[in-house]
Amino acid sequence: MDVVSPELNSLLPDEIMDTEAIEDISDSQAHGTNTQSKTTNETTVPMETDTSSNVSSAENTLVAPTSKDSSPSSSSAGNQITISVSSTTSSLPILKQSLATSTTTQASEASKSSATCHQVIKQEGQKLLVTAIGKSGSPIVLQLPNSKAPVGQTSADPKIQTPQFKVVTIGGRPELKPLVGCTTNQMTALQTQQLKAVQIAKKTPTSSAPIKFIITKTVNSKGASPQSQVVAGRVLTQTSSVLPTKTITLTEPIGTSLQSIPGKKIAISPLKTPSKSVAVGGVSGSHFKTIIPLATQPNVQQIQVPGSRFHYVRLVTATTASSTVQPSGPSTNSVQTAKPMMVSTGAVRMSVPIVPAQSVKQVAPKPLTTAVQGVSTSQTQQRLIMPATPLPQIQPNFTNLPPGTVLAPAPGGGNVGYAVVPAQYVTQLQQSPFVTLANNSSFSASSGVQTQARLPVNGVSTTESTSRPRKPCNCTKSQCLKLYCDCFANGEFCNNCNCNNCFNNLEHETERLKAIKTCLDRNPEAFKPKIGKGKEGESDRRHSKGCNCKRSGCLKNYCECYEAKIMCSSICKCIGCKNFEESPERKTLMHLADAAEVRVQQQTAAKTKLSSQISDLLMRTTPVIPTGGGRLPYTFVTKEVLEATCECLLERAKCSEQTLQPQAEAERMILEEFGHCLMSIINSAGKAKVDCASINC
């Protein structure tokens, strides 16, 4: 996929590309990484990433793909950052499928294959690479950590595919470059790479102060390697040779906006309830927006979580197939310093907290020019490569930025491309066990209907909005690039929709961006939630513009107010409105709706109960004997019993045959034998029942 051209960027609102606000962050971050870079040439994480697992799992746990010996003494442990997302039971099946090997295995393969210097990309590899290029234009390469391979191992297994990296350079075409690993040193670096978990809990940048990150690294193998820790904007250097894992936590104080615009809320994504945020890896209370530098090549794949709003991730699939083999030319130094991020779970979080304030968090990329960061799931072999170069910036004002907007750096320009990922994306990734990062087609978690739930409207989370799956659109003429399309209007990519000639996808990012720009020009608040709170002090939700119904009486879903289950307000221009508090028609409808809902719930509950009972019954392996008499459980008729019965019947048949009995007589004898068998079974069951009852007594 092509990198978004600068011209396209020019179409976007100025605030989108405003990078001023993040300068401080970049600087600070750069500074913070200097300590490591001195020795490891490590690049910083280009963007705020929040790796979190599902609720059950330890949040933001960094699983360092340790080398076999788990020795922290790897020579270049700090060179690579691995973000591992702990997998949970709800991990993506697809990811699992793609991951034939464990994360460790994968890492080792990558390292082993480095000797070949060939990059093989295959679709099923599902290596997710998200690459972006920094101002320097240095390509960012993510590589899977080599955990198993011993340090210095250079032998290449011909069977093992060389790790592929998608390198995206600013303005340049994406290209696959072999990991720098052809050299022993490089391999060592990869092998000794330490996992780093980058967690962005929250950011509350203040206008007066540069963005503050708390970066905690559990460090790296080399004792000599300084450990950098950035706390509250300060970079603390610590040396630790003990801890093999690195944890980088980017936090931002709550309550302050990046731009210090109090009270102003980011419109990029719908607000989420704190509880939901909590589910997203313990970042409760904050809204995260994922901004991912875009790689633009064909291998970039779209990640969309059904139902999520504003969650767009541009994924580059690192493949190992020969079809896309890239000559493993001399790897660049940048490759050598690539830092893979291992995500052990399907939930990959790279998000920028969206604070209530209008600030968009910037992902402060480390100034390192050569670093490559990859996020791969242990189950999917997917890698997310994020820009390692000094990340510029995150646009201070995303207020009007439509969800899913991808910002790409101009070639040679200073901007790093970003994919603006809707905040819900992360959440949904974690919430949906069926989400796959690798395969677009595999997103059909819920047959035909996207599993994404609508985001809470204007911060108000309703049961309906959060649990109801989004309907697939059926657009035919709008190319899904107009607000007619619900997907587009909600900032979502079309997925599992029934639309025709759809342009609402990454494959048509250019057109999509233009459409977004057009919509924003027409209405700067086009992507803001329509349902918001009323006047000051009013707690009731209301439509921001009001409806204009004329014939529906505002009691049908044609009416946006009614559809949102809110009553019409004074700003509505509807005619013959019946959607008001005292309306008898409305009350009647509500009662009917409630009754219908109750019925549905009851039916659902009944079905669930029945299903559970059936399942439980089938799962039983031992007979259950009711204490109070009644029928004996069928479970007495076990396989063994059946076999014994059949043997008896066969034996009887043989006897009849040997005695040359007539067929009728033989059949009678067999049936008689069958009756005996049945009686034996019943008697045995009854005896067991009595025994059981006596035991219970």
Next chain:
DNA sequence: GAGTTTGAAACT
């Protein structure tokens, strides 16, 4: 499932 109705979005 086809056709109609409806109102938001888009256009003039």
Next chain:
DNA sequence: CAGTTTCAAACTC
């Protein structure tokens, strides 16, 4: 800004 057209969802049969 108002009127008209386009569009896709909601609704009806």
